[in-house]
Every structure is written in structure tokens, then in C-alpha cells.
Amino acid sequence: MPSRIARAYENRLKQGLLTRDPAQGAAVAALSRLEVDLGRRRLFGGVPEVQGVYLWGPPGRGKSILMDLFFACAPEQRKRRVHFHAFMARVHDLIRQWREGDRQTRQRVFGAHRGDDPIDPVAALIASEARLLCFDELQVTDIADAMILGRLFDALFERKVVICVTSNRAPDQLYKDGINRPLFTPFIDRIVERCAVVALSGARDWRLDRMKASRVWFNGEGEARRTGFEQLWDDLRGGMPECPATLKVLGREVVIQRTAGGLARATFDALCEVPLGPQDYLAIAERFHTLFLEDVPLLTPDRRQAARRFVTLIDALYEARTRLVAIAAGSPEQLYPSGDGAFEFERTVSRLNEMSSQSWLDQAAHSDPD
Structure with missing residues (x-):
């Protein structure tokens, strides 16, 4: 039986x-x-x-x-x-x-x-x-x-x-x-x-298949974007329990409240509206293979510090080939169109679009930590 x-x-x-x-x-x-x-x-x-x-x-x-x-x-x-x-x-x-x-x-x-x-x-x-x-x-x-x-x-x-x-x-x-x-x-x-x-070393990466079959940048009107974001989180988590993770960076502790294995989940405010720097973002990118980032806003000129931190975060994720799944108030092009550093932000827009492509997801899969 x-x-x-x-x-x-x-x-x-x-x-x-x-x-x-x-x-x-x-x-x-x-x-x-x-x-x-x-x-x-x-x-x-x-x-x-x-x-x-x-x-x-x-x-x-x-x-x-x-x-x-x-x-x-x-x-x-x-x-x-x-x-x-x-x-x-x-x-x-x-x-x-x-x-x-x-x-x-x-x-x-x-x-x-x-x-x-x-x-x-x-x-x-x-x-x-x-x-x-x-x-x-x-x-x-x-x-x-x-x-x-x-x-x-x-x-x-x-x-x-x-x-x-x-x-x-x-x-x-x-x-x-x-x-x-x-x-x-x-x-x-x-x-x-x-x-x-x-x-268990089959050739097929089920997590990558699921990400490629889905959106990884969720924006637009209504609850559909939130539903898709939550469904992808649940699918990739696969029943794994969530728990906080503490990263030690230069003698300090950076706490990510929601993690499941190599998945991390945080809000934009928790990562970009607090005084974190390049080493903090590098530690996050090296520890996790995928970051779910919630509630990315449309940034105005008076939030230039948050915009700069966001640029630094995306640079760290990009260099480490850490995948990004985001729920945002608009497309990458709409996030920070004007203000101090808006010209430099255009590179981040380009990277965000690249990180949403299937070809980049394939490349990121090859750099998963073992």
C-alpha cells in the first residue's frame, strides 16, 4: 500500500x-x-x-x-x-x-x-x-x-x-x-x-519555470497585481515556513522579517527609507536568491534619498544576479522621472527592465548559490 x-x-x-x-x-x-x-x-x-x-x-x-x-x-x-x-x-x-x-x-x-x-x-x-x-x-x-x-x-x-x-x-x-x-x-x-x-539533481528548475511563466514586475490598477504577487510568493515558497533572518554587516544587524530559505520579502520603506548602505544591500543580495519587494512608490524629488538607496539596492541585486519580484505603483520608467539624480536613475530603469526578462532570469539561475 x-x-x-x-x-x-x-x-x-x-x-x-x-x-x-x-x-x-x-x-x-x-x-x-x-x-x-x-x-x-x-x-x-x-x-x-x-x-x-x-x-x-x-x-x-x-x-x-x-x-x-x-x-x-x-x-x-x-x-x-x-x-x-x-x-x-x-x-x-x-x-x-x-x-x-x-x-x-x-x-x-x-x-x-x-x-x-x-x-x-x-x-x-x-x-x-x-x-x-x-x-x-x-x-x-x-x-x-x-x-x-x-x-x-x-x-x-x-x-x-x-x-x-x-x-x-x-x-x-x-x-x-x-x-x-x-x-x-x-x-x-x-x-x-x-x-x-x-x-535530487534533475535538469529542470521548477522555480525558474514558474517565474518565467509569471510576471516579476507587478504594476497597474486593481487587486490583480497584488494577487499575482502573492500567488508567486506562495508558489516559490512551496509551504516552507517563514521566519526572520538576521544578517551581520560591519558589526551591525540587518533584520529581514519575512524569509523562506533563499527567498526574502520586504517593503520598499523597510529597505530604502532607512539608513542602509551598499554593504547592507550586498549582504542581502548574497544571502538570498530572490527578493520580493513590496510597495515600490512613484518617487518625487523630495524623496531623492530613498531613490538613491533604491539605485544602490538594484545595483547590488544586479551584480549578484539576485532575482527581483516587485509590486510597484508604476512601470520602471515612471518611478523617478525628475529630481536630483533622475538622469542617473535611468540606468536603474534599464536594469529593472532587463531583470524582468526571461534571458536575465536564465542567467541569474546559473548563479544560484549552492
Whole structure:
């Protein structure tokens, strides 16, 4: 009898919500096996160690969609799906709370208070919340994360926590060329040992197909533009949960309130009416493959500072080949026709039109971070 995820996948194919891709077959099979094993553990408790799944491949191959289906179908009641960056941000915060907390605070948060090492109580707290952890877009670029992960996941695995992971990188490519990488490689070995590693590397980029079939610059009258913008956001997000992302730039923190994996969403005011500069926009462009920018206004001469920041933002996105989806009050040509810097703004108009073309989207796809 087919698993629930296999049936859900077939139903989406029949409804036309997905198009059959042979490259996804092995992934569906691995997730089906995990679903069955989790069900057996829940019913019989006789499966002491359930092997997780590590699903990796280039962007746009449907990893998040399959994770969404699996999470909905997984029989484990204590389960949690989270973007890996958000998970590690919480881990660092819990470590801080353990180190800074007095006995009473530790007992209240962790249910324990003894010891100097925060890893075990942090792992115990996480394991008490979820026996199945589903991570979207696991990547490791920070040495602080790299040094924590091995010991943290050892402690989680000892508590029978099962993980299901999506990533753009194969396990042996994680934290590639990172500082003190030999200290990180035991984590890679443990992931390979505790997860079935499945490559999802079909030639077709479903996310790019969806963007090319849609508009990416939404303007005009009525609610149709908002509807199209929201639909494209939902389609590309594929059920991935939203969470804030904090970028560290020159000792400061830039917070993007709405992100989902490599997707970011912000208003024009949040990015261009505040004192952000080139380094901030470069950090955003390097972290995300697509920016959804809401409520781009028609700019008047008295808003020349916002216009300048917008120029700088578009330059950063353009150079990094980060895709832009925008909802605006007018066409690019209408945004800033007069005022200080209007002549220079014409280059931005040209870039915005180029970034809306299918040829540019194709070029941007080839530069997706892996």
C-alpha cells in the first residue's frame, strides 16, 4: 500500500499542481520509507534508530515541495519544520541563556541547572519538543555553527531524534574551505551514518519555470497585481515556513522579517527609507536568491534619498544576479522621472527592465548559490 506522501505526490500530479519529474522518484521513495519507519516506531516502539533523509540538489528542483508533503504526512506527533538558519539562531540563544542564567533561570527554561557545558541541556530541551526535526536549506558558513553542530547532533541522536534535511550541497561539500574544517568533518560522517543521502539533481528548475511563466514586475490598477504577487510568493515558497533572518554587516544587524530559505520579502520603506548602505544591500543580495519587494512608490524629488538607496539596492541585486519580484505603483520608467539624480536613475530603469526578462532570469539561475 502506498505511503501517505506517495499518495499526496500522485494527487498533486493528477491535479496538475506538479509535473512528473523522474529525478524526484528516489526522493519520494526515501521519504516514504522514513514515513513508514516513523509510524512503526510510534505504534510499536521497536525501531530504536530510524534513519533520516538528507535530500540535496541544485536550487529549484522541488526539495522544499517534497519536504512540505513529507512533513504534512509524517506520523510523528512531536515534529518541527524550520529553516536551518532559524534553528541555529535559537540554538545560540539557548546557549547564551544557559551560560548567563542563574540556577532559577536555568531550571525554569531547561528543567535542569547543573554543569557548565550548555550542549547537553540545549539538546535535551530540543528533543523534548520534537522527535522529528525537518530542516530546510542546511548550509554551514559560520565557524561558530561548525564548532557546535557535531556535539549538538550527537546529543540529539542519543535522544532518538530523527532528522530530515534539504540542502543545496552534498554532505561532503558542507563548510567547504571553512576555517578548522577538520574539526567539522565528524559531523559530516555522522550525517551520512544517520541519514539516507539522496541527490535530487534533475535538469529542470521548477522555480525558474514558474517565474518565467509569471510576471516579476507587478504594476497597474486593481487587486490583480497584488494577487499575482502573492500567488508567486506562495508558489516559490512551496509551504516552507517563514521566519526572520538576521544578517551581520560591519558589526551591525540587518533584520529581514519575512524569509523562506533563499527567498526574502520586504517593503520598499523597510529597505530604502532607512539608513542602509551598499554593504547592507550586498549582504542581502548574497544571502538570498530572490527578493520580493513590496510597495515600490512613484518617487518625487523630495524623496531623492530613498531613490538613491533604491539605485544602490538594484545595483547590488544586479551584480549578484539576485532575482527581483516587485509590486510597484508604476512601470520602471515612471518611478523617478525628475529630481536630483533622475538622469542617473535611468540606468536603474534599464536594469529593472532587463531583470524582468526571461534571458536575465536564465542567467541569474546559473548563479544560484549552492
